[in-house]
Amino acid sequence: MLHLANIPPTAEIQASDAAHHLHPFTDAKQINAQKTRVITRAEGVYVYESDGTKLIDGMAGLWCVNVGYGRERIAEAVHRQMSQLAYYNTFFQCTHPMVTELAEKIASVTPGTLKHVMFTNSGSESNETIIRIVRHYWGCMGKPAKTNIISRKLGYHGSSMGSASLSGMTAMHRQGGMPIPGIHHIDPPYWFGHDGEMSLEELGLERAKQLNTMIDWLGEDNVGAFIGEPIQGAAGVLIPPANYWTEIQKVCRARNVLLIADEVICGFGRTGKWFGSETFGFEPDMMALAKGLSSGYLPIGAVAVADRVALPFIEKSGEFYHGYTYAGHPAACAAALENIKIIEEEGLVENAATGTGAYLRKRWAELSDHEMVGEARSVGMIGALELVPNKKSRKRFADEGKVGTMCRNNSVKAGLVMRACWDRMVISPPLNIAEHEIDEIVSKAKVALDATWKQVKAEGLV
Numbered sequence: 490m491l492h493l494a495n496i497p498p499t500a501e502i503q504a505s506d507a508a509h510h511l512h513p514f515t516d517a518k519q520i521n522a523q524k525t526r527v528i529t530r531a532e533g534v535y536v537y538e539s540d541g542t543k544l545i546d547g548m549a550g551l552w553c554v555n556v557g558y559g560r561e562r563i564a565e566a567v568h569r570q571m572s573q574l575a576y577y578n579t580f581f582q583c584t585h586p587m588v589t590e591l592a593e594k595i596a597s598v599t600p601g602t603l604k605h606v607m608f609t610n611s612g613s614e615s616n617e618t619i620i621r622i623v624r625h626y627w628g629c630m631g632k633p634a635k636t637n638i639i640s641r642k643l644g645y646h647g648s649s650m651g652s653a654s655l656s657g658m659t660a661m662h663r664q665g666g667m668p669i670p671g672i673h674h675i676d677p678p679y680w681f682g683h684d685g686e687m688s689l690e691e692l693g694l695e696r697a698k699q700l701n702t703m704i705d706w707l708g709e710d711n712v713g714a715f716i717g718e719p720i721q722g723a724a725g726v727l728i729p730p731a732n733y734w735t736e737i738q739k740v741c742r743a744r745n746v747l748l749i750a751d752e753v754i755c756g757f758g759r760t761g762k763w764f765g766s767e768t769f770g771f772e773p774d775m776m777a778l779a780k781g782l783s784s785g786y787l788p789i790g791a792v793a794v795a796d797r798v799a800l801p802f803i804e805k806s807g808e809f810y811h812g813y814t815y816a817g818h819p820a821a822c823a824a825a826l827e828n829i830k831i832i833e834e835e836g837l838v839e840n841a842a843t844g845t846g847a848y849l850r851k852r853w854a855e856l857s858d859h860e861m862v863g864e865a866r867s868v869g870m871i872g873a874l875e876l877v878p879n880k881k882s883r884k885r886f887a888d889e890g891k892v893g894t895m896c897r898n899n900s901v902k903a904g905l906v907m908r909a910c911w912d913r914m915v916i917s918p919p920l921n922i923a924e925h926e927i928d929e930i931v932s933k934a935k936v937a938l939d940a941t942w943k944q945v946k947a948e949g950l951v
């Protein structure tokens with residue numbers, strides 16, 4: 490165990506947190522009254538609170554710590570890099586060895602012709618950059634009206650103005666005049682929640698038809714791109730029908746609309762292939778990357794661009810007036826390179842597909858026997874449970890999100906970090922998780938479900 494130096498008493502940290510720190514996606518008044526949980530260290534698939542409480546991290550942080558915590562070799566790679574070149578920018582005709590090595594590495598693991606990489610610092614920034622590229626690309630192609638971008642309701646693409654506009658979260662939109670002009674949302678392929686009366690295949694076809702109809706309504710010459718997450722993570726791990734993405738791709742190709750995969754969660758092995766678009770059999774023109782790119786060891790994001798877009802863009806763009814001071818930061822690149830090396834050396838993508846990922850999917854499916862679980866679904870190393878009052882009907886709980894929050898709290902009490910997306914419980918653990926740790930996740934999830942079901946009945950919520 491690492492020596493933990495200079496950590497003040499928990500109460501002091503909490504008081505300081507309440508006084509000075511505004512948290513993301515948090516009701517500050519509520520959290521300040523409750524007190525925050527103070528996480529002080531992490532190792533493997535476990536995180537530890539300041540009082541020593543050990544939690545198994547079923548979420549790999551925020552869907553990002555794909556190689557697990559405590560990888561000394563990433564820390565060492567960052568240290569080496571910072572000692573040699575702590576920072577330099579890639580504006581003004583400069584580059585550095587780490588950024589070129591990482592761009593080349595990304596180009597080698599991405600499928601097809603996604604061989605060109607623009608760096609960012611987060612998933613939100615990657616999607617901002619995508620909006621900028623889409624609009625400028627079509628301008629360069631002599632079609633400057635192709636500024637509209639179509640995405641999906643319940644999608645999540647980030648929290649800045651452009652990326653939150655791409656997101657299909659109405660609560661976010663209400664807090665700040667979003668979506669920005671030119672962003673439109675169609676329905677997600679959410680069989681359990683919205684469209685259980687259709688067959689999965691019908692659902693896939695219907696959603697592609699909706700995309701076509703939206704393009705008709707906007708006018709093909711006004712639509713630049715369609716963007717979606719291969720699996721909608723923050724919506725509660727919505728896994729599309731097998732035909733969905735190939736049908737969407739057909740529409741995009743037929744209508745001359747760029748197809749963009751937001752691989753921020755799905756990328757770097759999460760779905761059992763390097764990228765979610767490979768799992769669902771489609772070939773995006775651009776990919777948004779972040780999270781698993783560095784397993785969260787340092788902030789970094791990227792946009793991978795296919796030849797079809799990049800080559801004419803490079804030819805015609807002139808100076809592209811876009812970029813971030815810290816894009817391609819040497820230390821973050823060093824962390825990402827070492828992280829990708831670990832993924833390769835330990836076969837973590839294959840592990841998510843056929844190794845402990847297969848075991849996780851088998852054990853996760855057992856939870857569908859629980860009285861409160863309407864569906865237990867999973868792909869690779871990502872899964873969700875639909876919490877319902879009556880498992881035969883697919884009916885929802887009346888106050889959406891209340892039972893999910895209860896279950897999340899019961900889960901933490903049981904020693905498992907499991908996230909609630911409304912009444913959908915989700916997991917996305919480190920890809921190097923062992924079978925006995927998966928057993929621990931499943932048994933603790935069951936404890937949380939039992940406790941929540943008891944509470945739900947006691948409060949008359951069924």
Ligand SMILES: Cc1ncc(COP(=O)(O)O)c(C=O)c1O
Nearest residue numbers: 611612613645646647718753754
């Ligand atoms: C699919 C997807 N895209 C983009 C983002 C935004 O990434 P970031 O929080 O790094 O800005 C997220 C974050 O959860 C995400 O899930």
